[in-house]
Amino acid sequence: MTRALLLALFLAGGCTATTEATQVGVRTVNISLIGQRGVVQDTYAPSGTYFFLRPTSEWQVFDIGRQNLEMLRELDRGARTGDDSLRFKTVDGNDISVNVTVAWSVDATMTPYVLQFVGQNTEDVEVKLIRPVARTVVRDVLNQLTSEEFYTAERRFAMAEEARGILNTLLNREGVQVEQVLLGEHKFNPTYEQVIRDMKVAEQEAARLLSETEAAREEMKRDLERAKGQVSKAIEEARGEAEKRKLKADAIFFEREQQAAAILAEKRAMAEGLTERANALAGSGGKSMVKLKVAEALKGKKIVFLPAGGGMDLRTTDVNDLLSVYGVKAASGQ
Numbered sequence: 001m002t003r004a005l006l007l008a009l010f011l012a013g014g015c016t017a018t019t020e021a022t023q024v025g026v027r028t029v030n031i032s033l034i035g036q037r038g039v040v041q042d043t044y045a046p047s048g049t050y051f052f053l054r055p056t057s058e059w060q061v062f063d064i065g066r067q068n069l070e071m072l073r074e075l076d077r078g079a080r081t082g083d084d085s086l087r088f089k090t091v092d093g094n095d096i097s098v099n100v101t102v103a104w105s106v107d108a109t110m111t112p113y114v115l116q117f118v119g120q121n122t123e124d125v126e127v128k129l130i131r132p133v134a135r136t137v138v139r140d141v142l143n144q145l146t147s148e149e150f151y152t153a154e155r156r157f158a159m160a161e162e163a164r165g166i167l168n169t170l171l172n173r174e175g176v177q178v179e180q181v182l183l184g185e186h187k188f189n190p191t192y193e194q195v196i197r198d199m200k201v202a203e204q205e206a207a208r209l210l211s212e213t214e215a216a217r218e219e220m221k222r223d224l225e226r227a228k229g230q231v232s233k234a235i236e237e238a239r240g241e242a243e244k245r246k247l248k249a250d251a252i253f254f255e256r257e258q259q260a261a262a263i264l265a266e267k268r269a270m271a272e273g274l275t276e277r278a279n280a281l282a283g284s285g286g287k288s289m290v291k292l293k294v295a296e297a298l299k300g301k302k303i304v305f306l307p308a309g310g311g312m313d314l315r316t317t318d319v320n321d322l323l324s325v326y327g328v329k330a331a332s333g334q
């Protein structure tokens with residue numbers, strides 16, 4: 001009874017194995033009375049408890065969650081202490097170091113293969129396989145870039161994707177999936193960095209001057225168009241004012257012309273009247289009219305005949321002629 005209880009307790013304490021939420025288990029049979037020995041090709045799923053004779057088997061657990069292999073320059077970060085960044089030369093021969101992070105995971109369905117040919121656990125896989133292969137592949141891919149291309153984010157991203165593709169080609173068959181290759185901060189040789197920095201500053205200054213020149217050109221165009229508009233407006237206003245003055249002058253000229261024509265017609269009529277009167281006076285009827293006018297002029301006036309002497313001799317004076325002259329002057333208003 002006591003022996004049976006001790007045996008039951010022994011078996012119960014040595015026959016269980018568990019896996020966490022992101023783990024799978026792999027069992028290796030060392031002693032088997034029934035069946036084959038070696039790595040069991042069926043995996044043990046996450047979050048499980050399993051029963052088997054532990055003294056006759058080995059039990060390994062692989063974390064199949066996402067792993068990050070960080071190869072960084074910073075001393076207090078990354079998988080290793082010290083400067084662990086990736087160092088290489090660019091196409092144009094400059095020394096450069098880059099922070100690299102490789103995101104990877106173990107294929108759960110291939111953990112038995114991984115245990116047999118790669119490593120005993122996830123950490124072992126990273127050290128023996130992921131790290132050396134990743135550093136070699138990423139270095140070879142980045143060697144294709146020039147120094148200038150490292151400042152272009154799109155180009156760096158394309159190279160990281162190329163490296164990821166090559167890594168998957170090499171590692172998928174080893175039970176590893178590479179999810180992402182991230183290129184972090186890069187650092188050139190200090191002398192070259194200063195040259196690049198100065199060149200970037202010069203390019204930015206040139207771009208600024210070009211932008212200012214373009215802005216000034218556009219401003220000049222706007223000023224020119226504004227000036228053209230003002231000149232056109234002034235010309236139209238001057239043309240309108242000139243037209244208005246011309247119309248006014250034409251109106252005044254027409255008015256003066258009409259006035260001159262009226263005056264001319266009036267004077268012509270008066271002259272014709274005087275001519276007709278003169279012609280009338282020059283005829284026989286004119287003499288009668290003159291006499292009539294003389295008579296009208298002398299009407300009511302005293303006529304005194306002076307005796308001879310004193311410069312006038314009435315005996316030799318033609319009174320008729322004298323009266324005729326007087327009458328003519330009276331008729332003409334003198």
